[in-house]
Amino acid sequence: MSRYLFFSAFSFCCLINSALGADAPVATPTPTPSQPIKVAVIDRPPFAMKDKDGEWTGLCVELWENIASELNIPFEYHETDLEHIVSEIADGKFDIAIGEIGVSAEREREVDFTQSFLSFPSAVALNRQRGTALMTGFFSEMSQHGVMSVVYVMLGTLMVFSLLLWLVERGVHSSHFGGKPIHGFGSALWFAAVTMTTVGYGDKTPQTPLGRFLAFLWMFFGILLVSAFTGAFASSLTVSRLNSDVTRLSDLSRYRTGVLEGSLGHGALSAMGITVDTFKTPEQGMSALAEGQIGAFVTSEATLRYLNHFKYGDRFEVVQLPTTKVSFAMAARQNFPLLREINIALVAETTRLEWENDVQRWLGPPPGSGN
Known part of the structure; x- marks a missing residue:
């Protein structure tokens, strides 16, 4: 009887253990690919660029090489361009793509x-106005908004009254007001x-009644002239400031962009509906701006x-466009088996304390930092 109870208990324990083992999830590591994966890379500084040795x-x-090293992923680079990168990834020509790839709803439908490892608003580079160029622009704005016309009227009426x-x-x-004509007219002026x-010194x-009557009329007329000049000058400064500020994409309609x-x-x-000039590379666009x-x-x-910091010595003014925002990520073909592990490693890399220093080392100082 005891032997029967022993075997019954043993069989029950084996049955329970088997049932528990069948339900328990078993972690299976993602296998390392036997062949190097195909990594498309876009030559777009500072995200990716070739040195003199290729x-x-x-x-x-x-960033990618740190992730690949951590996950022990063999890979090979294939150069391509931004215009074809999405279609090439979607067609399975490449496994993953790195470079200046902005995330959008249209691209998300295909790949x-x-x-995201970086997120920035879009920005615009503008020529800085300095020295004589700044003064020329100032007087041009004054002329366009009627300030100089008021000045000419003031000078003309001043001469006539004098x-x-x-x-x-x-x-x-x-x-x-007597003496030599030059002295008398100068005193009247x-x-x-x-x-x-x-x-009114x-x-x-x-001294004469007619002279005092003329002076009386001039007092009132002079106040009107000064008021007109003040109003035109203040209005010109306000409009000039509004025209020079770029805070959204629609403001670029005032520029050849x-x-x-x-x-x-x-x-x-x-x-x-804004007409633009298109360029194949950022270097071409910045060169056109410089010229x-x-x-x-x-x-x-x-x-x-x-480009502004490392290629042009901070020559241009870089202005953020807060109404726009671009997030950058790596693009992968759909159902790419390594995507989850790559994401985990990517988050680990970009949450390091040193990540911001790495970004500034490659990109240069942020706009308005004074560096």
Whole structure:
């Protein structure tokens, strides 16, 4: 009887253990691919670029190689361009793509994306105005908004009143408006100027009734002229500031603007009806800006920071466009088996304390940092 109970208990335990073992999940590591995966890379500094020896470097290349080393993924690079990258990944020509690849809903329909590793607003590079160029622009704005017309009217009426006052008062009191014509007219001009500006020193005063009547009219007319000048000048400064600020994509309608062919910015500006000049590479666009062929160049802030700082010595003003935002990620073919492990490693890499320093090392200082 005891032997029967022993075997019954043993059989029951084996049955329970078998049942539990069947339900317990078994972690199976993702196998390392036997063949190198095909990594498409876009030559777009500072994300990816070739050095003089033909080796790939850049922020994205460094990030990918750290991930591949951690996961022990063999790979081989294949150079391509941004215009064809999505279709080539979707067709399975490549397994994954790295470089300046912005995430969009249209691209998401065709390929899978990793976690975003950078996110920036779009930005525009503008020529800085300095020295004589700044003064020329200032007087141009004043002329366009009627300020100079008011100045010419003020000077003309000042001269006419001074001449009339001198003709009326020249024979009355030599110490005020008399003496030589140049001295008398100069005194009348001085009186007209200090009266119009409401300074009123009182060192020169008309003596005749007609002269005082002219002075009375001039006082009121002078106030009107000064008020008109003040209003025109303030309005011109306000409009000039509004015209020089770029805070959204629609503001670029005031400029001849360059964009990258096939970029997200190209599509957005075209949708707004803004005519743009297209360029194959950011280097071409910045070169056109430097030569004055365009007035503004739009692409990602990361690219503009890199080129402006490392190639042009911070010559241009880089302005963020807060109403736009571009997230950068790696693109992978759909159902790519290594995507989850790559995502985990990517998050680990980009949450390190040193990640921001790595970004600034490749991109240069952020706009407005003064560096």
